[in-house]
Amino acid sequence: MIGLVIHGSRNIFTVKTEVDGACVECRIKGKVLKGVEGFYNPLAPGDRVRFEPDAAADGTGLILGLEERRNLLTRFNQKGQSPQLLAANVDMILCVTTPASPPFRPRFLDRALVQGEIANITTVIVCNKYDLSQDDPDVEERLEDFSRIGYKVLRVSAKTGEGMDHFRKLVGGCTSALLGQSGVGKSSLINALVPGRNIRVGAINEKYDRGNHTTTMSLLEEIPGLGDKGTYIIDTPGIRRFVPHGIAGDELASYMREFAPLAGTCTYGLSCSHVTEPGCKIMEAVAAGVIHEDRYESFLRIRDELLEPSDE
The missing domain is CATH 3.40.50.300 (P-loop containing nucleotide triphosphate hydrolases)
Known part of the structure; x- marks a missing residue:
């Protein structure tokens, strides 16, 4: 059967079936789900999973696999x-x-x-x-x-x-x-x-x-x-400090909307850190008011955090 993950913690997830909308309390079969290795938690609300009802305990089941995610x-x-x-x-x-x-x-x-x-x-x-x-x-x-x-x-x-x-x-x-x-x-x-x-x-x-x-x-x-x-x-739970995931520090400029068109146009090209180099188009845009100075400060802080793991 196919169902939609509503919520869950540790190894127990509430899954809403696509057939009749019933909610089933499911555990991951074998406690390891293929394709989610390396994540803090294996599933999130919005995931679609394949599961089988547990004949011995009504309203429960086992998650067998994960349907392909869109994002x-x-x-x-x-x-x-x-x-x-x-x-x-x-x-x-x-x-x-x-x-x-x-x-x-x-x-x-x-x-x-x-x-x-x-x-x-x-x-x-x-x-x-x-x-x-x-x-x-x-x-x-x-x-x-x-x-x-x-x-x-x-x-x-x-x-x-x-x-x-x-x-x-x-x-x-x-x-x-x-x-x-x-x-x-x-x-x-x-x-x-x-x-x-x-x-x-x-x-x-x-x-x-x-x-x-x-x-x-x-x-x-x-x-x-x-x-x-x-x-x-x-x-989602309230988050006091949000650290982005999925890119390296030297890629950050390409993921900040007004920075992205300037990335790669600096004198030092894609190797520019946008921190000290002469001819940096992003720093010039900050000085000209095209990029808000607070956004640039955020860029510097996030960049430093993303670079930390690779520097250790």
């Missing part, structure tokens, strides 16, 4: 020192941020956008809690710059309903993954789409002005009544 949303898990699967087979990444409570963190967005480019998945910035914005000029400047370089930016409030009609139209008929730090309101956005769903949401830690983890593992939610093809949203 993967990953990050580098520093604790496990390996890539972690967050979602599979998605049409869109919804990178959620807030103007306040918790504070706006554009460098997290920079990292998430890089991962979207690596995975070749359309990424949209969703600024939730926009009712708290108070027209902050620093927030608006960065949001406008993300728009300038080609990213769609939505300003919404799950609390007041501002912008939610646009959000509903965006996600309708798609499988999307919500990505963001703790406290930005990912679960609240799903609750706003499905009245009565009431996924548990966490309060902001007043001492540190950041969210507490309430979603501890990725979970696929079906959203009824939106689109003819079915609408699914994968709510």
Whole structure:
């Protein structure tokens, strides 16, 4: 039988069957799944798997194999020192941020956008809690710059309903993954789409002005009544520090949208580090204001992190 992974941890996964929509608690047969070697976790919500029901225990089964993936949303898990699967087979990444409570963190967005480019998945910035914005000029400047370089930016409030009609139209008929730090309101956005769903949401830690983890593992939610093809949203755990996965440090410029056209055009060509070399077109673009200086600072930080493993 074929089923869709809803959520799971360790070696136990909830799989929704394609035949009748029943949910089956499945273990991986033999505890090792071919094709997922090297990952922190073998499966993610959105994966399609082959499984067989366990005749001896109703509602349980064994996962036999993994269907071919269209794409993967990953990050580098520093604790496990390996890539972690967050979602599979998605049409869109919804990178959620807030103007306040918790504070706006554009460098997290920079990292998430890089991962979207690596995975070749359309990424949209969703600024939730926009009712708290108070027209902050620093927030608006960065949001406008993300728009300038080609990213769609939505300003919404799950609390007041501002912008939610646009959000509903965006996600309708798609499988999307919500990505963001703790406290930005990912679960609240799903609750706003499905009245009565009431996924548990966490309060902001007043001492540190950041969210507490309430979603501890990725979970696929079906959203009824939106689109003819079915609408699914994968709510991923809040991430405080996002380290991209899948490229080397010297490849990073090709995965930052406004840097990419300049990569390879420097005096030193593709060997340019874009840090100290004369004739660097990327540094010239920063000086000219074509590349935002904060984006360049993100580039330097991410590049250093990606280079660290190869330097050890």
